[in-house]
Amino acid sequence: MKYLFLSAILTLSPFASVAESYDCTTTDFGFGGFVVSRIILAFDAEATVGFAYDAFINEVHKASIPVKFKKWSDNRYQFNWTLKGVKSSNVGTSTLSYKVTLRPQSGTFTLSGVYHGYDNPISGAGTCKLIKK
Template structure:
């Protein structure tokens, strides 16, 4: 819970100091399908009032950027938000010593059920990570 509060505080602080004023903040607890794999256990995202901007923050973003980053919105309608972002992992290598350039993520949040499904695609590799979870709206 402590890490969730940290993410929420950082994201909220960034939102209120940026152009995404009056945004809705969502805190999502994620369960990964596979162990050790590329999807953070907590993802926090915010959507501005006009539903034109989304900001994302999680453990990987904290490690490599230390601040929330913008995501690209694919779908924003009364049923769902679908958005994507990329985390570039400078200086990170896999177990074989190969550079991992980053992971491209795609998430879909279902508004009525408050559920999220997240997929991560390591750049330059065929495998993918996935996870799903429940989100709550922060006031």
């Protein structure tokens, strides 16, 4: 099932056209939730484009989304995105903003986020495996 998920994501546009893709596993360090256990990140550093996919993105968009992407160095890439309409048990739907910093050489990443309208911290970190180069 794991490989079916990955192959489906990688063959769907826009992931098929990117240079590198990573499958990331997350540990939640915040108290507010909204940190998924798995994120797929993809980018083309030369074209300065990035994409992300996780359970919340799937809930809202049903596919990967383009994200703001910045290459800080050959070993530090930043992905930013905002999701509107994520289901929340407290208020119906919520708006969430995320920032992920990927360090491919060490296979690690950090995640921080904002649950708009609330003080709940969103933070996590984890490891990433290269799945396409």
